[in-house]
Amino acid sequence: MPAGRGTSRNSTANAGTSSSVSREISTCGRRDSNPQALRHQDLNLACLPNFTTPAAHRPSSARAAGRLYGRATMAEAEIAIDHPNREKAASKVTRAIVILLLLASAFLMIVISAGAWDALVGAKALQVIYIVVYVGIAVMVLRWSRGVLPVAAALAIVLLIFAVVSVPGWFERDKDGFTDPALASDVVGLLTALLVPLQLLLIAFAMRGFQQAWNVEVERPAEPPPPAARRGDPAPA
Numbered sequence: 113m114p115a116g117r118g119t120s121r122n123s124t125a126n127a128g129t130s131s132s133v134s135r136e137i138s139t140c141g142r143r144d145s146n147p148q149a150l151r152h153q154d155l156n157l158a159c160l161p162n163f164t165t166p167a168a169h170r171p172s173s174a175r176a177a178g179r180l181y182g183r184a185t186m187a188e189a190e191i192a193i194d195h196p197n198r199e200k201a202a203s204k205v206t207r208a209i210v211i212l213l214l215l216a217s218a219f220l221m222i223v224i225s226a227g228a229w230d231a232l233v234g235a236k237a238l239q240v241i242y243i244v245v246y247v248g249i250a251v252m253v254l255r256w257s258r259g260v261l262p263v264a265a266a267l268a269i270v271l272l273i274f275a276v277v278s279v280p281g282w283f284e285r286d287k288d289g290f291t292d293p294a295l296a297s298d299v300v301g302l303l304t305a306l307l308v309p310l311q312l313l314l315i316a317f318a319m320r321g322f323q324q325a326w327n328v329e330v331e332r333p334a335e336p337p338p339p340a341a342r343r344g345d346p347a348p349a
Contacts, residue, residue, distance in 0.1 A: 192334040197325050198256055206321045207253055213314040214250040214264065217271070217307060218243045224303050227295030231285075235274075242271060258326040265318040272311035279305045 197203055225232065225239045232239065245267065252260045282301030293300065 190334040191331050194330045194332060195256070195326065195328065196330055197328050200324070203321070203324045203326060206317055206324060207256070207326075209317045210253050210261070210264070210314065210321055211250045213310055213317065214246045214253070217268075217310050217314065218246040218250075220303055220307055220310070221246075223295075224300055227303075228282075228293040228297075228300045231293040231297075231300075242267070253321075256326050258322060261318040261322040265315045265322075268311040268314040268318070272308060272315075275304050275307040275311065279308075 221239055221243050225236070225243070229236065246264075249260050249264050249267075253264075279301055282297050282304055285297035295303075
């Protein structure tokens with residue numbers, strides 16, 4: 113019968129539609145795990161770094177990524193840094209003279225402060241600061257610090273001005289009517305006068321050391337250890 117045949121066609125179509133909808137729901141449903149057979153994968157596999165190949169055949173981007181994340185090659189890791197200007201005799205002599213001048217200036221200021229402490233009006237704190245700073249700069253110069261040399265020269269200029277101004281005042285106190293400190297005023301004036309040539313020499317040698325460029329670094333391949341040291345064998349006596 114036509115009516116029955118149409119009804120069967122409609123039921124078949126409805127069944128197909130419902131099955132396709134259920135397949136779409138099961139396939140494209142928003143869930144944590146997608147049961148699709150085809151998975152997403154990176155289409156640029158040829159651009160990814162392959163660290164099983166030698167470093168010479170890797171792309172530059174792979175080598176840069178290796179350096180960025182700490183996977184540097186052995187050739188890049190075995191690098192030693194030298195300071196060629198520090199090995200020169202002139203640099204060593206200049207450093208020794210700068211250290212000697214700084215310590216000598218600090219020693220003279222200690223003697224002046226101890227011998228004329230009561231007569232130092234408004235300069236006690238400045239004397240202590242200069243002594244501490246000069247000793248600290250001497251320690252840094254001993255460690256080849258080039259950046260403190262201009263600071264030492266600038267401080268020497270200020271101390272030079274103070275010494276030149278104060279020397280006549282100390283010699284004028286060596287008269288009747290003035291109370292002498294623990295040291296005689298003329299002795300304190302003489303010690304203060306000795307600071308003047310010391311500061312002039314300190315300025316000259318500090319600038320000389322700054323021009324010698326102690327901070328220049330040169331990279332070179334590190335020397336490999338001897339074979340006995342690499343194998344862990346004891347060194348021959």
